[in-house]
Amino acid sequence: MTGAGEGGGEGASSLLPVAVDAMGGDRAPDEIVAGARLAAAELGRPVALVGRPQAIEAVEGGAGGLEVMAASEVIAMDEDPAQGVRRKKDSSLVRAAEAVRDGRASAMVSAGNTGATMASALLRMGRLPGVARPAIATPIPVPGSTPTVLIDAGANAECSPPWLVQFAQMGSAFARERFGLAEPRVGLLSVGEEPTKGNTLVKETHELLTRTPGIRFVGNVEGRSILSDAVDVVVTDGFTGNVALKTLEGSLRFLVNAVLGAFSSSEEAKRAAQVLLPALAPVVDELDPDSTGGAMLLGVDGVCIISHGSSSARAIVNAVRVAHDMVERGLVGALRDAVGNPVGSRR
Amino acid sequence: MTGAGEGGGEGASSLLPVAVDAMGGDRAPDEIVAGARLAAAELGRPVALVGRPQAIEAVEGGAGGLEVMAASEVIAMDEDPAQGVRRKKDSSLVRAAEAVRDGRASAMVSAGNTGATMASALLRMGRLPGVARPAIATPIPVPGSTPTVLIDAGANAECSPPWLVQFAQMGSAFARERFGLAEPRVGLLSVGEEPTKGNTLVKETHELLTRTPGIRFVGNVEGRSILSDAVDVVVTDGFTGNVALKTLEGSLRFLVNAVLGAFSSSEEAKRAAQVLLPALAPVVDELDPDSTGGAMLLGVDGVCIISHGSSSARAIVNAVRVAHDMVERGLVGALRDAVGNPVGSRR
Missing domain, CATH: 3.40.718.10 (Isopropylmalate Dehydrogenase)
Known part of the structure; x- marks a missing residue:
């Protein structure tokens, strides 16, 4: 388990990109891709786009040099979350959560289906030890x-x-x-x-x-x-x-x-x-x-930002900024301590 | 049982005064008494003040010729509702509800303790047959x-x-x-x-x-x-x-x-x-x-208006207007029919 956002090791994870779900949101992929590019330019931090490479390249300006993590499927905004995550293993949401789990991304950001975002994060990153239920902090x-x-x-x-x-x-x-x-x-x-x-x-x-x-x-x-x-x-x-x-x-x-x-x-x-x-x-x-900067799913083993469905490029920039900040500040470690787990139990 | 607002008999009950709790509300008795007088003048309908006669007369302009129903006690805004109603049998709230129950008033209006207003109405007027729980409609x-x-x-x-x-x-x-x-x-x-x-x-x-x-x-x-x-x-x-x-x-x-x-x-x-x-x-x-015109407690056997705690004289005028309207339109009879009681079961 090399989940990003562990209490230690901030130096390493902060160099990892924030994985942005390019396919999620009412204004995806255009505003999302534009926001991801802006975030990388403005913040000087790595950002990766998760989704269909063709759809991303079709956006004006394309990926603009950002890393693209390919995912062939999309969970629709109104799709049943549990079913979507179970059936669409190659969806942008599931792949974004896996990237955090596998230490290829420091955090994930999605403006897509909220229930599916939660389910992806929960199933792929897992709960923090001792946490009964992750919750959305807005x-x-x-x-x-x-x-x-x-x-x-x-x-x-x-x-x-x-x-x-x-x-x-x-x-x-x-x-x-x-x-x-x-x-x-x-x-x-x-x-x-x-x-x-x-x-x-x-x-x-x-x-x-x-x-x-x-x-x-x-x-x-x-x-x-x-x-x-x-x-x-x-x-x-x-x-x-x-x-x-x-x-x-x-x-x-x-x-x-x-x-x-x-x-x-x-x-x-x-x-x-x-x-x-x-x-x-x-x-x-x-x-x-x-x-x-969006809401955050607290209690999973990684930083997961849930942006408003109507997110603009500006919303994505703010979400990426907050995601980076929370990784650097060691939010996940702080949450683990807050729910009363013995320090070092999983480090 | 001659509760006002029965499906029939609107003609009689509309000549009865609306009982206004003179002692209830953050701005009682001044704004409440002023509002009751204004309501009588503007609407040309009878209004009665319920409360301490001395307190009512001490307000600038006094009762202004309105009927005063004497009640020596006051249930405070922050008092425990159930206890207040049980102990203060001569409170303005309890007396106002009794006036409706006994056919001396067509409806009651209070800007006082909301819980005590509900308890007074429920205990003195009683529930409509078949109603499980009265509810506040705002x-x-x-x-x-x-x-x-x-x-x-x-x-x-x-x-x-x-x-x-x-x-x-x-x-x-x-x-x-x-x-x-x-x-x-x-x-x-x-x-x-x-x-x-x-x-x-x-x-x-x-x-x-x-x-x-x-x-x-x-x-x-x-x-x-x-x-x-x-x-x-x-x-x-x-x-x-x-x-x-x-x-x-x-x-x-x-x-x-x-x-x-x-x-x-x-x-x-x-x-x-x-x-x-x-x-x-x-x-x-x-x-x-x-x-x-305030919220209304639905499901009791009479018209009971719950005004905002911060009610001004204008709020009381609107509450009295609505109370009269609801009596004239036979709201209580309509509610009885709505919850599915056989028509005429209590008429």
Whole structure:
């Protein structure tokens, strides 16, 4: 086992390329390939494209000198994830995960089928020892503050209290490595701040979290705290987390569209908007999912970034940057330590 | 039992006052009493204030000629709901619910402790026959379209599939009576549109809803559909519903504040904002929870409106208007029919 991102050996793995799934995403392969080339040029780090060589070369500008890892199959965006991964052994997603497993890539990035990305990473890289279930950590940008890490944002529709405790541990380690927070504040998503509020899962998890060492548990938080600087990590089951994430995205998009509509409602409004855009643009830019670098699957033995399905070239650049950073900072080793495995057990 | 809002007898109950809890809400009693007086004046309908007569008279303008139903106790906003209702039998909330039960009021409105409002209504008015659990229906304003009814928005943290089916039935009846929709489209809140997506509760409920007569089930919807015209009623358990509601409110407030901040960032920006406000104000007004008339507890034998804790006088006016409307339209009878009780079983 030579999985990248081990606690030691960062020097070696950081020279390995980040494997980018060229075939995954609503705008694949064009935006993905363009993003991969940009990432290599801007970051000066190796990037490999995984997918059909012909499709990659057919993109304007082609691979542009990047390594191409050939994969003849594609798992479609709406394909059944488990079936897709089982049947399409030569798919770009499966091959990307294998490249990380086999030490030919330091990390993988995909904007494709989320379920299939998770399944590929889980089946090919394997779980970290002691991890019950990998979970998706999604950084929610909070303009004027560090992002809030929402975990689990959709990997596990049904969870048990001990799993949520591990999500808290992994989310804390991620917030430390990703955003440099020394002691990230961890909140448990509920319907009121009192420990007695919530469903059975939340009440039992609350009790466990109050006596979990190594994390800074600040109690229950409500949905409105996600987009605030009140908390750094919000822990929840993957069903609630995904509903909250999509509700948040939908609300922001709705209001941004309403504002943009008002800005173009007349010639006079358009002129006025020109004055206001400089003050508004940074907020809108920060809220743009393309700027966050994507979500991350925590708990597998390697760095796996799950980008938004609608990822642009810019989103891929940010994802590759984050992937490299997380490899260099030894995220996987930090996660292994966070879930309480004896240090050195697999090194 | 002469509970208001029975399928028949609308003529009589519409002459009864709406009982407004004068002591409930962050801005009680001042804004509540002012709102009740305004409602009576603007709507020309009877309104009664429930609470401490001295506190009501101490408000500027006093009761202003409205009937006062004396209640010596107050259940605090953060008080344990069940305990509060059990111990404070002479509280404004309990007395308001009794007034509806005893046929002295047509409906009740409170901006106070939500749990205690539900408990008072449930214990004093009683459940409608056949209703497993009352649920909170919250209209989410969708500028440019009819509001989306979110049910359950927080009454039941833990739910079973048959309860959710009843929420769908009650939510449909409510959307029909409240917004005049002939065949409201009902969606089930999940993490993907496919019937196979979601947790066990959602998968089992989906199956039941596909064969529930009398509702127009359109399948699973995601969080982003709440603030859209894709669906009229969104069914979920009270935990997920409350998280979604607060996430939505928090996101909108965050972005509205960011926009307002940009609008006042400089003198030039302030002038530009003056040009844009006429186009933006209607959207912001519609999204204001004070304008929706409040949430409604469905499944109890009477009309019970749960207003936002921060309700202003304007919110109370809208709540009283909706309460009167729902009494006149026979909402309670419609709900009784919707959950499948034989017509006339209690008339």
